[in-house]
Amino acid sequence: xxxxxxRLLGNTPLTQFTxxxxxxxxxxxxxxxxxxxxxxxxxxxxxxxSTQRFDFPRLRLVRRGKVVPPAGYITLGSDRRGNVxxxxxxxxxxxxxKQGAMLHITSLQETWEPLARFAxxxxxxxxxxxxxxxxxxxxxxxGFATHWDGHDVFVMQIAGKKRWRLFGMxxxxxxxxxxxxxxxxxxxxxxxxVLQAGDMLYVPRGYWHAAEALEDVSLHLTxxxxxxxxxxxxxxxxxxxxSRPTARKDIPFHxxxxxxxxDEHRANYAAVLSALISEEVSPTTLQQYLQEYQAGLGxxxxxxxx
Numbered sequence: 118x119x120x121x122x123x124r125l126l127g128n129t130p131l132t133q134f135t136x137x138x139x140x141x142x143x144x145x146x147x148x149x150x151x152x153x154x155x156x157x158x159x160x161x162x163x164x165x166x167s168t169q170r171f172d173f174p175r176l177r178l179v180r181r182g183k184v185v186p187p188a189g190y191i192t193l194g195s196d197r198r199g200n201v202x203x204x205x206x207x208x209x210x211x212x213x214x215k216q217g218a219m220l221h222i223t224s225l226q227e228t229w230e231p232l233a234r235f236a237x238x239x240x241x242x243x244x245x246x247x248x249x250x251x252x253x254x255x256x257x258x259x260g261f262a263t264h265w266d267g268h269d270v271f272v273m274q275i276a277g278k279k280r281w282r283l284f285g286m287x288x289x290x291x292x293x294x295x296x297x298x299x300x301x302x303x304x305x306x307x308x309x310x311v312l313q314a315g316d317m318l319y320v321p322r323g324y325w326h327a328a329e330a331l332e333d334v335s336l337h338l339t340x341x342x343x344x345x346x347x348x349x350x351x352x353x354x355x356x357x358x359x360s361r362p363t364a365r366k367d368i369p370f371h372x373x374x375x376x377x378x379x380d381e382h383r384a385n386y387a388a389v390l391s392a393l394i395s396e397e398v399s400p401t402t403l404q405q406y407l408q409e410y411q412a413g414l415g416x417x418x419x420x421x422x423x
Contacts, residue, residue: 121239124152125271125317125340131242140269140290140321143283143308150314153273156231157338162253165228170204178210178218182262185218214253219260219330222251225338226417233417236340240414245269245342252337254330263302263327267293269342270320274312277335281318283308284325290346291323312337345410353406354397363393 126134127146138144178185190209195201214220226236226249236247252260254277263284272281284303302325311331312318320326358364373382 120242121235122242124235125239125273125319127317134319138319138321142321143324144319145310146317146319147313148315148317150276152315153275153338156235156273157225157229157251157275157336159276159334159336161229161231162251162336165222165225166205166207166210169228170202171222172203172205175223176205176210177221178213179221179260180213180218181259185213189213211255214255217254217256217258219258220251220253221260223248225249225251232338233419237415237417239340241411243342243344244411244414245344246414248341248343250339250341252328252335252339254335256334257330257332259327259329261327263325264299265291265323265325266320266341267291267322269322269344271340271342272312272318272320273338273340274314274316274318275336275338276314277333278314278331279312279335279337280329280331281310281312282306282327283310283320284327286321286323287325288323292348345407349410350403350406351398353409354394354402357397357402358393361393363389 122131125146126144127148129138129144129146134144173187173191174184176191177187178190190206190213192204192206193201194204210220226232226247232249236249240247254260263282265286283306285305285307287300287303310318369382369386373379373386376382
Protein backbone atom coordinates (compact mmCIF):
# COMPACT_ATOMS: atom_id res chain seq x y z
CA UNK A 118 0.00 0.00 0.00
CA UNK A 119 1.48 3.33 -1.08
CA UNK A 120 1.90 6.18 1.37
CA UNK A 121 -0.06 9.40 1.05
CA UNK A 122 2.93 11.41 -0.16
CA UNK A 123 3.77 8.65 -2.66
CA ARG A 124 0.22 8.88 -4.00
CA LEU A 125 0.85 12.57 -4.66
CA LEU A 126 4.43 12.57 -5.94
CA GLY A 127 4.47 9.26 -7.79
CA ASN A 128 8.02 8.33 -8.79
CA THR A 129 9.41 11.69 -7.68
CA PRO A 130 11.29 11.09 -4.39
CA LEU A 131 10.34 13.42 -1.55
CA THR A 132 13.97 14.59 -1.29
CA GLN A 133 14.00 15.54 -4.98
CA PHE A 134 10.69 17.35 -4.59
CA THR A 135 11.92 19.40 -1.61
CA UNK A 136 15.24 20.21 -3.30
CA UNK A 137 14.05 21.01 -6.82
CA UNK A 138 10.40 22.06 -6.65
CA UNK A 139 9.24 22.97 -3.13
CA UNK A 140 8.52 26.70 -3.10
CA UNK A 141 10.24 27.13 -6.47
CA UNK A 142 8.46 25.57 -9.43
CA UNK A 143 5.48 23.51 -10.52
CA UNK A 144 5.63 19.71 -10.75
CA UNK A 145 3.40 17.56 -12.94
CA UNK A 146 2.94 13.88 -12.07
CA UNK A 147 0.96 11.73 -14.50
CA UNK A 148 -0.67 8.44 -13.54
CA UNK A 149 -3.55 6.13 -14.43
CA UNK A 150 -7.08 7.44 -13.96
CA UNK A 151 -7.82 5.18 -10.98
CA UNK A 152 -5.04 6.67 -8.83
CA UNK A 153 -7.45 8.57 -6.58
CA UNK A 154 -10.50 6.34 -6.92
CA UNK A 155 -10.27 5.19 -3.30
CA UNK A 156 -10.24 8.74 -2.02
CA UNK A 157 -13.14 10.45 -3.73
CA UNK A 158 -15.57 10.30 -6.66
CA UNK A 159 -18.69 11.84 -8.14
CA UNK A 160 -20.71 9.34 -6.11
CA UNK A 161 -19.03 10.53 -2.93
CA UNK A 162 -19.87 14.14 -3.81
CA UNK A 163 -23.49 13.19 -4.45
CA UNK A 164 -23.64 11.47 -1.06
CA UNK A 165 -22.15 14.46 0.77
CA UNK A 166 -24.42 17.03 -0.86
CA SER A 167 -27.46 14.83 -0.24
CA THR A 168 -26.80 14.07 3.43
CA GLN A 169 -24.86 16.99 4.94
CA ARG A 170 -25.42 20.69 5.44
CA PHE A 171 -23.08 23.31 4.00
CA ASP A 172 -23.09 27.02 4.71
CA PHE A 173 -21.56 29.90 2.74
CA PRO A 174 -18.68 30.52 2.20
CA ARG A 175 -17.63 26.94 2.86
CA LEU A 176 -19.76 26.03 -0.16
CA ARG A 177 -19.50 28.50 -3.02
CA LEU A 178 -20.47 28.62 -6.65
CA VAL A 179 -18.12 30.55 -8.94
CA ARG A 180 -18.84 31.67 -12.50
CA ARG A 181 -16.32 33.43 -14.76
CA GLY A 182 -14.09 34.35 -11.85
CA LYS A 183 -16.81 35.77 -9.60
CA VAL A 184 -18.69 34.20 -6.71
CA VAL A 185 -22.35 33.57 -7.47
CA PRO A 186 -24.48 35.38 -4.83
CA PRO A 187 -25.36 32.76 -2.21
CA ALA A 188 -28.97 33.90 -1.74
CA GLY A 189 -30.06 31.54 -4.51
CA TYR A 190 -28.46 28.35 -3.21
CA ILE A 191 -28.02 28.90 0.55
CA THR A 192 -31.20 28.82 2.60
CA LEU A 193 -32.53 28.66 6.15
CA GLY A 194 -34.29 25.58 7.44
CA SER A 195 -35.79 24.63 10.79
CA ASP A 196 -36.27 21.41 12.70
CA ARG A 197 -39.51 20.27 14.31
CA ARG A 198 -38.73 22.33 17.42
CA GLY A 199 -38.26 25.48 15.38
CA ASN A 200 -34.48 25.63 15.69
CA VAL A 201 -33.14 27.44 12.64
CA UNK A 202 -30.14 26.17 10.66
CA UNK A 203 -28.40 27.16 7.44
CA UNK A 204 -27.96 24.72 4.59
CA UNK A 205 -27.52 24.52 0.82
CA UNK A 206 -30.11 23.70 -1.82
CA UNK A 207 -28.74 20.75 -3.76
CA UNK A 208 -31.20 21.21 -6.62
CA UNK A 209 -30.08 24.81 -7.21
CA UNK A 210 -26.41 23.86 -6.89
CA UNK A 211 -26.86 21.18 -9.56
CA UNK A 212 -28.77 23.57 -11.83
CA UNK A 213 -26.10 26.27 -11.53
CA UNK A 214 -23.37 23.74 -12.27
CA LYS A 215 -25.18 22.58 -15.41
CA GLN A 216 -25.16 26.22 -16.53
CA GLY A 217 -21.40 26.54 -16.16
CA ALA A 218 -20.83 27.42 -12.49
CA MET A 219 -18.00 25.73 -10.61
CA LEU A 220 -18.68 24.24 -7.19
CA HIS A 221 -16.10 24.92 -4.48
CA ILE A 222 -16.21 23.30 -1.03
CA THR A 223 -13.48 23.79 1.59
CA SER A 224 -12.22 21.38 4.29
CA LEU A 225 -13.67 18.34 2.60
CA GLN A 226 -11.56 16.07 4.82
CA GLU A 227 -13.95 16.94 7.65
CA THR A 228 -16.85 15.35 5.79
CA TRP A 229 -15.45 12.21 4.11
CA GLU A 230 -13.59 9.50 6.01
CA PRO A 231 -11.15 8.41 3.25
CA LEU A 232 -9.99 12.02 2.88
CA ALA A 233 -9.71 12.43 6.65
CA ARG A 234 -7.37 9.43 6.79
CA PHE A 235 -5.43 10.65 3.77
CA ALA A 236 -4.90 14.14 5.21
CA UNK A 237 -3.92 12.74 8.60
CA UNK A 238 -1.26 10.56 6.97
CA UNK A 239 -0.07 13.28 4.59
CA UNK A 240 0.52 16.01 7.19
CA UNK A 241 3.49 14.43 9.02
CA UNK A 242 4.97 13.23 5.73
CA UNK A 243 4.94 16.75 4.27
CA UNK A 244 5.47 18.43 7.67
CA UNK A 245 2.60 20.76 6.81
CA UNK A 246 -0.98 21.33 7.82
CA UNK A 247 -3.26 20.09 5.06
CA UNK A 248 -6.77 21.17 4.10
CA UNK A 249 -8.52 19.43 1.22
CA UNK A 250 -10.82 21.52 -0.99
CA UNK A 251 -13.12 20.46 -3.81
CA UNK A 252 -13.64 21.96 -7.26
CA UNK A 253 -16.33 20.43 -9.48
CA UNK A 254 -17.87 21.43 -12.81
CA UNK A 255 -20.50 19.80 -15.02
CA UNK A 256 -19.82 21.85 -18.13
CA UNK A 257 -17.17 24.05 -19.68
CA UNK A 258 -16.49 26.63 -16.99
CA UNK A 259 -13.91 28.93 -15.47
CA GLY A 260 -13.74 29.19 -11.72
CA PHE A 261 -11.53 31.69 -9.92
CA ALA A 262 -9.76 34.36 -11.95
CA THR A 263 -5.97 34.28 -12.35
CA HIS A 264 -4.58 34.34 -8.83
CA TRP A 265 -1.97 32.99 -6.45
CA ASP A 266 -2.55 31.18 -3.17
CA GLY A 267 -0.95 31.87 0.20
CA HIS A 268 -0.17 28.16 0.59
CA ASP A 269 1.26 25.37 -1.52
CA VAL A 270 -1.28 23.47 -3.62
CA PHE A 271 -1.28 19.82 -4.66
CA VAL A 272 -3.99 19.35 -7.30
CA MET A 273 -5.44 15.84 -7.63
CA GLN A 274 -7.53 15.42 -10.76
CA ILE A 275 -10.26 12.92 -9.83
CA ALA A 276 -12.33 12.87 -13.03
CA GLY A 277 -12.54 14.66 -16.36
CA LYS A 278 -10.06 17.22 -17.65
CA LYS A 279 -8.98 20.67 -16.61
CA ARG A 280 -6.70 23.19 -18.28
CA TRP A 281 -4.20 25.00 -16.07
CA ARG A 282 -2.45 28.16 -17.23
CA LEU A 283 0.69 29.01 -15.26
CA PHE A 284 2.26 32.49 -15.07
CA GLY A 285 5.06 32.25 -12.50
CA MET A 286 5.81 34.32 -9.41
CA UNK A 287 6.00 38.08 -8.89
CA UNK A 288 6.91 38.03 -5.18
CA UNK A 289 8.94 35.64 -3.07
CA UNK A 290 7.01 33.75 -0.36
CA UNK A 291 4.00 36.11 -0.18
CA UNK A 292 1.64 36.14 2.78
CA UNK A 293 -2.01 35.35 2.11
CA UNK A 294 -4.02 38.52 1.50
CA UNK A 295 -7.53 39.26 0.16
CA UNK A 296 -7.78 39.14 -3.66
CA UNK A 297 -8.17 42.91 -3.98
CA UNK A 298 -4.79 43.42 -2.29
CA UNK A 299 -2.87 41.37 -4.83
CA UNK A 300 -1.06 42.94 -7.74
CA UNK A 301 -2.16 42.51 -11.33
CA UNK A 302 -1.19 39.07 -12.67
CA UNK A 303 1.61 38.67 -15.19
CA UNK A 304 0.47 38.82 -18.80
CA UNK A 305 2.99 36.30 -20.12
CA UNK A 306 1.94 32.68 -19.73
CA UNK A 307 4.81 30.33 -18.91
CA UNK A 308 3.14 26.98 -19.34
CA UNK A 309 -0.19 25.34 -20.09
CA UNK A 310 -1.15 21.91 -18.78
CA VAL A 311 -4.26 19.78 -19.23
CA LEU A 312 -4.77 17.56 -16.21
CA GLN A 313 -6.52 14.23 -16.73
CA ALA A 314 -7.91 11.82 -14.16
CA GLY A 315 -5.08 10.48 -11.99
CA ASP A 316 -2.71 13.40 -12.63
CA MET A 317 -1.27 15.65 -9.92
CA LEU A 318 0.00 19.21 -10.27
CA TYR A 319 2.02 20.93 -7.56
CA VAL A 320 1.76 24.75 -7.51
CA PRO A 321 3.97 26.58 -5.01
CA ARG A 322 2.79 29.44 -2.83
CA GLY A 323 2.67 32.73 -4.72
CA TYR A 324 2.59 31.13 -8.18
CA TRP A 325 0.02 32.83 -10.45
CA HIS A 326 -2.36 30.38 -12.12
CA ALA A 327 -5.82 29.96 -13.60
CA ALA A 328 -7.84 26.81 -14.25
CA GLU A 329 -10.85 26.03 -16.40
CA ALA A 330 -12.86 22.89 -17.04
CA LEU A 331 -12.99 21.70 -20.62
CA GLU A 332 -16.13 20.54 -22.39
CA ASP A 333 -16.52 17.39 -20.31
CA VAL A 334 -17.09 17.25 -16.58
CA SER A 335 -14.24 17.93 -14.18
CA LEU A 336 -13.69 17.03 -10.56
CA HIS A 337 -10.49 17.77 -8.68
CA LEU A 338 -9.29 18.13 -5.11
CA THR A 339 -6.62 20.51 -3.89
CA UNK A 340 -4.48 19.71 -0.89
CA UNK A 341 -3.70 23.13 0.56
CA UNK A 342 -0.41 22.65 2.43
CA UNK A 343 0.58 25.29 4.96
CA UNK A 344 4.19 25.00 6.09
CA UNK A 345 5.54 26.77 9.21
CA UNK A 346 7.29 30.06 8.41
CA UNK A 347 9.83 32.23 10.17
CA UNK A 348 6.95 34.54 11.09
CA UNK A 349 5.15 31.63 12.75
CA UNK A 350 8.26 30.87 14.81
CA UNK A 351 8.67 34.51 15.81
CA UNK A 352 4.98 34.66 16.78
CA UNK A 353 5.57 31.64 19.01
CA UNK A 354 8.55 33.45 20.53
CA UNK A 355 6.40 36.52 21.21
CA UNK A 356 3.97 34.34 23.19
CA UNK A 357 6.88 33.05 25.28
CA UNK A 358 7.97 36.63 25.98
CA UNK A 359 4.64 37.30 27.68
CA SER A 360 6.13 35.63 30.76
CA ARG A 361 9.02 38.11 30.85
CA PRO A 362 8.34 41.31 32.88
CA THR A 363 10.76 43.33 30.76
CA ALA A 364 8.71 42.63 27.64
CA ARG A 365 5.41 43.34 29.40
CA LYS A 366 6.41 46.73 30.80
CA ASP A 367 5.31 49.94 29.11
CA ILE A 368 7.87 51.59 26.87
CA PRO A 369 9.30 54.52 28.94
CA PHE A 370 8.26 56.95 26.25
CA HIS A 371 8.07 60.13 28.32
CA UNK A 372 11.40 59.50 30.07
CA UNK A 373 13.11 58.83 26.76
CA UNK A 374 11.68 61.82 24.90
CA UNK A 375 12.34 64.27 27.75
CA UNK A 376 15.95 63.17 28.25
CA UNK A 377 18.77 65.32 26.93
CA UNK A 378 20.39 62.27 25.39
CA UNK A 379 17.14 60.80 23.98
CA ASP A 380 18.94 58.97 21.17
CA GLU A 381 21.11 57.13 23.67
CA HIS A 382 18.08 56.22 25.79
CA ARG A 383 16.29 54.83 22.71
CA ALA A 384 19.38 52.84 21.76
CA ASN A 385 19.65 51.40 25.28
CA TYR A 386 15.99 50.38 25.36
CA ALA A 387 16.21 48.79 21.91
CA ALA A 388 19.32 46.90 23.04
CA VAL A 389 17.48 45.52 26.08
CA LEU A 390 14.65 44.20 23.89
CA SER A 391 17.09 42.86 21.30
CA ALA A 392 18.95 40.93 24.00
CA LEU A 393 15.69 39.58 25.34
CA ILE A 394 14.67 38.29 21.92
CA SER A 395 18.14 36.89 21.28
CA GLU A 396 17.86 34.82 24.44
CA GLU A 397 14.70 33.21 23.09
CA VAL A 398 15.67 32.81 19.44
CA SER A 399 18.13 29.93 19.48
CA PRO A 400 18.65 26.49 17.91
CA THR A 401 17.17 24.97 21.05
CA THR A 402 13.94 26.98 20.97
CA LEU A 403 13.64 26.42 17.21
CA GLN A 404 13.85 22.68 17.80
CA GLN A 405 11.23 22.95 20.54
CA TYR A 406 8.90 24.94 18.28
CA LEU A 407 9.23 22.42 15.44
CA GLN A 408 8.65 19.51 17.81
CA GLU A 409 5.47 21.14 19.10
CA TYR A 410 4.39 21.90 15.54
CA GLN A 411 4.97 18.34 14.35
CA ALA A 412 3.18 16.92 17.37
CA GLY A 413 0.02 18.66 16.16
CA LEU A 414 0.11 17.14 12.69
CA GLY A 415 -1.87 14.13 11.55
CA UNK A 416 -4.75 14.53 13.95
CA UNK A 417 -8.36 14.03 12.88
CA UNK A 418 -11.58 14.85 14.63
CA UNK A 419 -12.55 11.19 14.53
CA UNK A 420 -14.98 9.65 17.00
CA UNK A 421 -13.96 6.08 17.80
CA UNK A 422 -15.49 3.86 20.49
CA UNK A 423 -13.24 0.86 19.82
